[in-house]
């Protein structure tokens with residue numbers, strides 16, 4: 002019988018960002034895969050017709066197929082997907098392991114352009130079958146370098162329903178660990194080419210309330226460096242209103258320039274993802290411990306936070322904008338109930354029908370009625386909230402943890418909310434996890450013939466009494482450790498900030514700055530009249546008086562300082578790296594207490610710059626923004642050259658700066674040259690063949706960019722050009738890419754890991770498996786180290 006480890010139910014630990022992750026690893030046998038409460042509760046919810054109940058449970062008990070997405074820019078993704086289709090799949094077709102046929106990977110039918118794959122192969126096959134072993138190491142390496150993202154199939158859905166475009170302003174409210182953030186970033190960078198990254202005009206803010214988990218986001222995002230990315234660390238339900246300068250907006254005719262220049266506007270978003278913390282019972286197939294611990298009060302307890310996060314998102318959305326609300330729970334209390342509560346409390350939104358958006362995706366409509374339970378054992382349930390409240394002794398009513406919004410709205414209203422437009426994904430339908438998605442739209446401005454574009458459209462209001470009834474009833478019940486109150490009161494607080502900036506024309510006409518937020522003038526004044534260190538000190542002081550959001554901890558990150566385009570070091574860098582006049586020198590920032598360009602330079606696009614300049618970074622709880630493109634070369638070689646700092650383009654930042662590098666400064670090379678670079682850490686200049694050898698030998702010690710042209714040689718076929726950074730020392734040259742990226746490249750080009758590290762690892766394995774002493778000629782003398790260390794040593 003197979004033994005499985007228990008994983009952390011999604012959202013359990015997440016709901017409380019300060020709660021430690023559940024890392025217990027108790028073992029769950031297949032015979033333990035039953036939970037009476039689960040079955041009783043979901044049968045009562047009527048989520049499935051009777052005849053589907055057994056297939057549903059049976060699928061829940063079977064292992065989830067391995068699924069992955071080919072990531073990166075579209076062109077890279079297509080290329081890699083073609084490699085899988087044309088090289089790996091034929092190689093894996095017809096594999097027989099221990100007498101049984103094993104199916105090769107197949108494309109997920111509903112994923113656009115066939116860029117997502119799945120296979121159902123046991124670990125034993127992956128480890129022991131030579132064919133699958135090779136495929137497995139291909140996956141491992143490509144995952145390491147960010148070209149492949151292992152992600153549950155259903156988790157790929159929300160970004161697809163958001164339909165992000167490069168100009169969109171997007172926020173991912175609960176983003177960590179960041180698999181969906183990566184997808185959103187890819188959509189923002191859809192116009193990238195194989196070798197260079199675009200500067201999309203749009204924005205992606207990836208937020209998570211858990212400070213530690215925001216570092217996962219930063220790590221994940223480093224795989225697709227973007228000048229349009231910001232990572233913040235806030236409680237999404239009270240996400241602060243961010244300001245952008247007025248120049249970004251169109252003013253109605255007649256607006257005085259003085260008024261326009263003074264005005265700050267709240268940044269509203271085109272697309273918002275609310276992939277909220279949830280009880281996670283849709284992940285039962287991989288988080289087997291849920292079988293033991295599932296109980297309905299988890300969902301009941303999360304409902305309030307989920308509503309508040311969705312309400313906050315609705316307050317931050319542009320007219321015509323779109324929100325995707327998703328959970329990996331099947332519980333209507335965390336799904337339709339949340340959507341209904343949010344729609345009832347904030348007018349002007351509607352659920353949109355996207356049931357045909359992904360042909361091939363099988364899903365079921367949202368449900369219009371459900372039956373919340375009020376105790377762990379599901380022994381009591383009430384058809385309506387009123388009946389439930391009546392059942393309680395009067396002195397206990399105020400302490401009840403259940404809200405009216407846990408119950409379905411009256412039938413007629415449930416109908417008018419179009420809850421059936423929500424989408425439920427059940428595991429047995431397409432061999433996936435369980436999932437829920439709702440797509441909400443803020444009703445777009447209605448254009449009246451002859452009216453100017455900036456005019457405000459009338460809100461499509463739901464009957465005021467309905468909304469009021471819901472809000473009043475919720476306000477009356479402070480429950481769940483103060484959460485219930487917050488559903489409405491927090492949203493209302495912020496509504497004062499936000500609603501007046503809802504319509505373009507109103508925004509432009511209003512003279513008053515947004516209530517409750519520092520004005521940009523204040524921030525700019527503070528920033529310009531203080532050194533960054535003093536500014537940070539002032540923030541610290543502020544922090545002492547008022548505990549911050551996002552976990553209530555004081556915010557300790559370094560400040561962000563945009564350096565002058567005329568800064569001497571920046572100018573030197575521009576000259577050294579042969580950057581042309583198109584390089585956006587005024588969008589370069591540094592992150593350190595002094596605000597000097599001492600180590601690394603980051604590049605942002607204009608909207609990120611505007612946000613950083615007009616908002617207090619500590620109030621934003623900004624963890625990072627833009628992308629690191631240039632770093633000071635710290636090696637002995639650089640030091641030998643005197644006090645003059647030397648800078649080099651970072652591999653991760655190269656696609657972003659490449660369009661701004663003088664083409665004449667880019668060195669040309671072929672596949673044979675590439676092989677020499679891949680085979681050793683520091684190939685001597687003389688070990689290359691001409692013409693590259695003569696070119697590199699006479700170069701000064703410095704950072705250079707090499708363009709490797711497509712071609713076939715040295716046992717490899719390079720199908721597309723490759724542009725990589727190198728560092729030239731006195732007599733040797735180093736390829737400045739991470740050693741894992743180098744191994745991945747080697748595998749892709751040469752079919753094996755010919756890097757020093759790869760050969761060392763293979764030799765070690767050979768010794769361990771009793772294969773004898775490795776062939777000395779194949780083993781490098783230089784110990785395996787990270788590339789940063791290698792570069793330093795160079």
Ligand SMILES: C[S@@+](CC[C@H](N)C(=O)[O-])C[C@H]1O[C@@H](n2cnc3c(N)ncnc32)[C@H](O)[C@@H]1O
Pocket residue numbers: 011012015016017018156174175176177178179180181182208209210211214235236237238276277278279306
């Ligand atoms: C379901 S996970 C998100 C998964 C993520 N979207 C992805 O695709 O990788 C929920 C996340 O919400 C975060 N979270 C929990 N409460 C939050 C809150 N109040 N505000 C923002 N994030 C929160 C958790 O830390 C967790 O990372």
